[in-house]
Amino acid sequence: MRNEMMHRPVIDPDVLAFLRQDQQPLSGDLKKLEEHAHAVGNPVIPHETVNFFRVLLKVARPQSILEVGTAIGFSALLMAQNTPASTKITTIDRFDIMIKHAQANFKKFKMTDRIQLLQGDAADILPTLQPSYDFIFLDSAKAKYIDFLPYCLNLLSDTGILLIDDVLQGGTVLQPIEEIKHRHKNIHRNLNALFETVFHDDSLVSSLIPVGDGLLMITKK
Template sequence: MLNEMMHRPVVMESIVQFMREGQLPFEGQVAEIEAYANERGIPVIPHETAKFIDFLCASLQPQRILEIGTAIGFSASLMAQHLRNDGHLTTIDRYPDMYERAKENFAKQGLNNRIELLEGDAADLLPQLDEAYDLIFMDSAKAKYIEFLPECMRLLRLGGILIIDDVFQGGTILHDEKKIPKRVRKIHRKLNELHQVVLTSKEHRSCLIPLGDGLLMIRKESDKIDF
């Protein structure tokens, strides 16, 4: 599986290269997982996005994290480093090959007691969860973001942050749907719907960040879910 979005950044190439090469690399097994994924084209967050999430988690020091889209466990391993002493991370993936590789990577790092890995479709699993999370990272099926959004907001504590990855489709999110290849029109339509409902909401604070293929961030500021 090729990581297409690694090659579709939304800012100029020279700046992307600087962000990927000018920032310090990660260390230890987190670095090994990142290198393994990049060498094989496995879809994990690019280095500039990873550095941002690393910085954010170090600042927040969350107690509870939820991730939708585990892949081989790179971002989960990265975020788990910044959990509080009694903290816990739950991550969901529906692909058995990814699930097994992630499980191996967590075991190698001694993270089995800090990370709970759930295998299955997030549409089925999210309604079963009832914890309040400080941080939720959504990096899965783009066409389903809008479907997962209400459940994520339900699970997010007041003041908690939801990060949604790959929301620009290489910049094509702004194109007329008729110019979008038919195979990705549903993604295009659903991502535009996501932007519309999130960015116009006055109940919660949101922002867009042009890292990788774009991040949409939401801070929960009300118990009212208007999505």
């Protein structure tokens, strides 16, 4: 699976290279996992998002985390390593190859007691979960974000943070739909619906951050 959004930055390429290459690197096995993922093209959050998460998690200190989109388990492990030992992480994926990689990685990093992997489509799993989570990371199929949003908001604690990744589609999300290739029209339409919903909801406070392919950060008022 190619990590397409790694190659569609929304900021100046020189600035991006600086953010990716000069910011504090990871260390140990997580650094090796990040390097391996980049080498083989496994989908993982880009390094500028890694560092944003490291700072955010240190400040927020969430006790319960929900992730939609585990892939090989890189971001779940990053979250585990940057939160207190008491923090529990639930992560969801439906792709069997990714699930096998993630299970092996959670075992290797000795994190199976802190990270629970739920297998299946998030559309089926999200309605079965109980509130509340104080950090939710949505990093799955982009066209489904608008459908997942009400479930995530229901599951989010009053002081929690919801982060939705890859919402800018390399900036093409701003173009008129007529200019979008047929196969991307659904994602384009649904991401615009997501912005429309979030930006006009008076019960939410949000910020769209241009790290990676755009990270939409949402909290409840």
